[in-house]
Amino acid sequence: MKVPERLEALLHGKPVDHIPFLTFTLGFCAKNVGIPVSDIYSKPEKSFLAQLWTQEQYGYDTTPFYGYASYGGAEFGGEIKMPDGQYEQAPSHGKFSVYTEEDLAKLAFPDVTKAGFIPLAMEFSLLQKKYRMPVSLVIGGTFTVAGNVCPVETLCRWLIKNPDAVHRLLRIVTDHLIAVVKYWTDTFGSGNVDVQIWEPLAANQIISPKQFEKYVFPYQKEMNEKILAGGLHSLLLHICGEQNRNLPFWAEIPMGNSGIASFGREVDIATAIQYLGNKCIIAGNIEPSFIQTASPQELYKLCRVTIEKGKQAPRGFILMPGCETPVNTPAYNMFTMVKAVKDFGKY
Amino acid sequence: MPSVERSQELIKSLFESVINMDEDAARVISNAILNEGVDAYSAITRGLTAAMEKVGVLYANHEYFVPELLLCSDALYASLEILKPHVKIDTSAFRKKIILGTVEGDIHDIGKNLVKIMFEAAGWEVYDLGNDVRISRFVEEQKRVKADLVGLSALMSTSMLAIPKIIELLRAEDKGVMVMAGGAPLNRDIAAKYGANGYAANAGEAVQEAFRLLEAKSK
Numbered sequence: 001m002k003v004p005e006r007l008e009a010l011l012h013g014k015p016v017d018h019i020p021f022l023t024f025t026l027g028f029c030a031k032n033v034g035i036p037v038s039d040i041y042s043k044p045e046k047s048f049l050a051q052l053w054t055q056e057q058y059g060y061d062t063t064p065f066y067g068y069a070s071y072g073g074a075e076f077g078g079e080i081k082m083p084d085g086q087y088e089q090a091p092s093h094g095k096f097s098v099y100t101e102e103d104l105a106k107l108a109f110p111d112v113t114k115a116g117f118i119p120l121a122m123e124f125s126l127l128q129k130k131y132r133m134p135v136s137l138v139i140g141g142t143f144t145v146a147g148n149v150c151p152v153e154t155l156c157r158w159l160i161k162n163p164d165a166v167h168r169l170l171r172i173v174t175d176h177l178i179a180v181v182k183y184w185t186d187t188f189g190s191g192n193v194d195v196q197i198w199e200p201l202a203a204n205q206i207i208s209p210k211q212f213e214k215y216v217f218p219y220q221k222e223m224n225e226k227i228l229a230g231g232l233h234s235l236l237l238h239i240c241g242e243q244n245r246n247l248p249f250w251a252e253i254p255m256g257n258s259g260i261a262s263f264g265r266e267v268d269i270a271t272a273i274q275y276l277g278n279k280c281i282i283a284g285n286i287e288p289s290f291i292q293t294a295s296p297q298e299l300y301k302l303c304r305v306t307i308e309k310g311k312q313a314p315r316g317f318i319l320m321p322g323c324e325t326p327v328n329t330p331a332y333n334m335f336t337m338v339k340a341v342k343d344f345g346k347y
Numbered sequence: 348m349p350s351v352e353r354s355q356e357l358i359k360s361l362f363e364s365v366i367n368m369d370e371d372a373a374r375v376i377s378n379a380i381l382n383e384g385v386d387a388y389s390a391i392t393r394g395l396t397a398a399m400e401k402v403g404v405l406y407a408n409h410e411y412f413v414p415e416l417l418l419c420s421d422a423l424y425a426s427l428e429i430l431k432p433h434v435k436i437d438t439s440a441f442r443k444k445i446i447l448g449t450v451e452g453d454i455h456d457i458g459k460n461l462v463k464i465m466f467e468a469a470g471w472e473v474y475d476l477g478n479d480v481r482i483s484r485f486v487e488e489q490k491r492v493k494a495d496l497v498g499l500s501a502l503m504s505t506s507m508l509a510i511p512k513i514i515e516l517l518r519a520e521d522k523g524v525m526v527m528a529g530g531a532p533l534n535r536d537i538a539a540k541y542g543a544n545g546y547a548a549n550a551g552e553a554v555q556e557a558f559r560l561l562e563a564k565s566k
Contacts, residue, residue: 027505087452089505152457156414157421160368205531205549206457208412241531245409288504289532293540326504 004134007061010281010316011234011258018345019307020061021338022262022283022320026068027089027327028334029054037327038082041068041091041117044124052131058338061318064131066124067138069198069324072145072173073097074116076107089327098150101165107149110176112183125184134194137184141199141237142219143207145173152201159211166215174219181227190231196238197224200323203241203266209249217249224254234259236283240323242266247275255280258315264322265290269309282310283318286337292326296336303340311347319345349383357385361394361426366401368418370425377429387433392470395423395430399468400554406461407551413457416550420464438470444494445557448476448485450513453506458530461550462498469554482509486516489524496557499543501530511541518542525560529553 001009006020027037029050040047044066051064068091074080079094098104112118121137128135140148146169147155158165184193201207202216224235234256241264243250255261261276262283263269272282286306291299303319310317319341325334349357357380364372380390402419405411411419445466449456456478466473474492476484489497497517501507510528517524527545528538538546545560547553 081454083452085452087450087503087506087509089452089503092454152413153417153460156417159414160418204409204412206413208409208414211412211414287532289507289534289537292504292508293537323504328505328508 003061004063019341020318021341022318023060023062023325024321025062025325028325028329031327037089038084042082044120044127048124048127058334060338063133065136065138066121070148071140072148075110075118076149096151104165104169107172109172112179135188135192136194136196138196139177139180141197141202142170142174142223143216144199144201146170147201159215170219174223177223178226182230185230195227195232196236198238200240203243204245205242209245212246212249221253228254228256232256236260238262240264251275262320269306273313277313281316281318282313283320285322288321288323288326291321291333292329296332299333299336300340303337304344307344349385354385358390358394361390362398365395365398365419365422368415368422370422373422373426377426381433387430388436391430395426396468396470399423403465403551407549416461423468442470442472444472444492445496445498446474446488446492446494447498448480449478449500450506450509451479451481452509453501453503454478455502459500462553465550465554482513485513486520489517495561497524497526499528504532507532514542525564527556
């Protein structure tokens with residue numbers, strides 16, 4: 001099967017020749033073709049081609065996409081710094097737009113056609129369409145975007161001391177995210193857009209399951225329901241970090257038919273299948289730092305174990321790193337993961 | 348001077364104000380401690396330090412999470428601000444020192460800040476270099492401070508590559524320098540592979556690990 005046929009088949013419940021491999025590669029592609037990592041985020045055409053060529057080189061199932069985890073920072077009026085140093089891999093926060101309740105009161109609903117990096121993301125999606133690749137939109141989960149608008153430490157304090165402020169922030173963030181998706185579906189047609197939602201901040205490394213239930217679950221559920229009601233077939237949710245205690249809630253959040261739930265190394269694939277395997281495709285969970293530091297033999301072995309667990313998923317499995325593939329991943333390790341999928345990924 | 352029972356009662360209340368994340372109560376009790384003549388140093392060690400040790404355990408056991416830990420630390424600092432100026436003994440000669448920083452290329456500092464709180468609560472002198480700290484800055488600071496320990500934090504799999512470089516440069520200046528590392532992409536094996544003496548999976552375990560390292564060094 002050719003790209004993107006394999007993934008499309010899996011999403012529609014059809015047989016695949018072997019499990020797909022989504023690489024979560026951005027900066028890695030820049031380094032691979034010899035452009036600065038920042039071009040991935042600031043120069044849509046260079047970014048698109050770097051990803052396209054790298055995909056062609058390795059033959060994995062990821063098609064070019066535009067996205068970064070600090071979405072919402074610039075879109076709500078804050079400042080984002082592009083990666084420019086030897087040890088940087090993604091855009092990061094310069095200045096937030098909300099530090100106080102007064103800032104929150106003044107927070108304006110962004111113009112979804114002009115705010116922050118949205119015009120660059122749209123330019124990228126027009127390239128996806130031009131090259132007949134799947135059109136995608138990457139956004140954060142409601143809680144992660146709230147933490148990109150307001151510093152996480154402030155947000156955490158407000159969870160206990162000022163719940164009203166958190167709800168006000170989550171309301172505007174949720175409405176904005178729904179509006180951005182609508183902008184994409186209005187532009188490309190609802191059946192032609194793949195939406196990815198990345199949610200690292202709701203991890204139990206930060207908040208408790210009770211806080212998840214109170215602040216993440218209702219807004220994320222509402223957002224997904226409204227997006228799917230707009231005609232999208234499915235969503236990819238990257239449920240990043242330690243989320244084991246949140247799994248009962250994630251299992252109640254709609255992801256489409258079949259959506260994809262991708263996990264980090266903290267959530268065992270067998271556990272993910274137990275909670276979400278009957279409702280969506282499971283993806284994951286090769287630890288990025290392991291991809292970067294392990295020998296090819298060690299990585300091949302881990303991929304085999306992971307694939308064998310994943311093949312038990314009733315709606316299918318996708319091998320995927322637990323988060324973005326590191327920029328400095330050895331080339332042979334990328335080849336190793338592709339090889340593992342071909343060697344062990346047949347049903 | 349208050350009775351032993353009254354002193355214990357006040358210190359217990361101070362302990363509970365931190366555990367209960369009650370910054371206002373921490374202030375009120377701290378003032379009462381001073382007004383009633385309870386020794387400030389004793390209140391800090393038996394009230395505040397003990398409370399943060401308990402908070403560290405609650406955090407490590409997933410009973411408290413980052414929001415709770417931050418509010419406990421707010422109560423801690425509110426009390427310290429009142430009590431510290433009244434500490435009569437000079438602890439500087441025997442206080443342990445640690446340099447902390449999130450490495451170059453990485454702005455994620457929540458983990459590092461939580462670690463800082465735990466070390467300060469345990470009575471360490473903390474030299475916090477902040478986030479996105481250039482490699483040479485750790486070496487310069489260690490030359491200046493001669494800390495017992497250098498703590499390095501990274502949240503990104505790319506930025507963590509700065510850790511072995513920093514350790515190499517620190518060791519070029521002082522072979523015996525003790526380093527511990529932490530952050531989401533790391534584990535004990537990677538930290539050891541990079542040359543760190545120790546590793547802590549979370550802020551709740553960091554101080555214990557530090558004392559373990561210093562004890563091992565002294566043997």
